[in-house]
C-alpha cells in the first residue's frame with residue numbers, strides 16, 4: 001500500500017512543529033510549501049537529518065512549487081500572518097484572505113482529492129473561504145480550533161483540581177473567538193461532573209462557580225495570553241499538536257470524536273456556516289456531526305458565538 005502523503009502549506013512556526021510531529025509519528029511522507037525561498041527546504045532538511053536519532057523513516061521535502069503537493073491525502077494550512085499583542089484574530093482578515101485565496105487555488109489544482117485542515121486565523125472565515133474556493137465537499141474541508149480550545153480548558157481544570165490532564169474530558173463549541181462556548185455541564189474528571197469536584201474542594205457553591213467562571217474566561221482568552229507573552233507571534237506548539245490529532249484520525253480512520261470547525265446545515269440551529277462542533281473524523285473526513293441538546297443558557301452562548309462568526313464571514317464579502 002502506498003505511503004500516505006501530507007502537505008503543509010505554510011512553513012512558519014506552526015508548520016515546523018507540524019512537520020516534526022508528522023515525522024515522529026510516521027504519519028506519512030511530508031511536503032512543506034512556503035513562498036519564502038529556502039525556508040521550507042531548510043526546515044525539512046533540518047528535521048530529516050535527525051531521522052537516524054529519532055528513528056523515523058519518512059520522506060521530507062521543502063518546496064516553493066505547488067506541484068510538489070500532488071497526490072497529498074491531507075493538507076494542513078497555516079499560511080498567513082499570526083497575531084501580535086493587542087490584535088484580535090479578526091484583525092488578520094484582510095491579509096490572510098488574500099493569502100488563503102492563493103493557497104486554496106493551489107490545493108484545488110494540485111491536491112483535488114485531499115482532506116484539508118485549516119489553522120490560519122481568523123479560523124472560521126479562513127475555512128469558509130478555503131471551502132468556497134476549492135469547491136471541495138464539506139466533509140473534506142474543516143478547521144482546527146476546538147481541539148485546542150478544549151485542551152486548554154481541560155488543562156486549566158486539571159491544574160485547578162490537582163489531577164492528571166489525562167483524566168479531564170472537556171469540550172468547547174462555537175467560533176474560535178472570544179465568544180467560544182466552553183461546555184461546563186459536559187465537562188468531567190473520570191466521568192465525575194467537574195462542578196461536583198469544585199464544590200467539594202471549596203465547600204461553597206458560589207466560590208466553585210466563581211472559580212469555573214475564571215477558567216472559562218481564561219479559556220476564551222488563552223490564545224491572547226500566549227501572544228502577550230511571546231510578543232512576536234502566536235501559539236504554535238499547541239495548534240500543531242491539535243491539528244495532528246485531527247489528521248491522524250483521518251489518515252488512520254480512527255473515528256475519534258473531536259471538536260471540529262465544520263459546515264453546519266441545520267445542526268444546532270445553524271445553517272450555512274462553519275462552526276465548532278463535535279465530529280467523528282475518519283477516512284471520509286467529517287463522517288458525522290454529533291448533535292446533542294443544549295440547555296437555554298448554552299444555546300444562548302452558542303447563538304452569540306454564531307452571530308460573531310456570521311459577522312466575521314460577512315465582512316469578507
Ligand code: APR
Nearest residue numbers: 010011012013014034035078079080081082099119120121
Ligand atoms: N503561501 C504560502 N505560505 C505563505 C503565504 C502564501 N501566500 N504567505 C505567507 N506564507 C507563510 C509565511 O512565509 C510564513 O512562513 O506562512 C507562514 C506563517 O508562519 P508564521 O508567521 O510563523 O505564523 P504561525 O505562527 O505559523 O501561524 C500561522 O496560524 O494560528 C494561525 O494566527 C495564526 O494565521 C496564523 C497562522
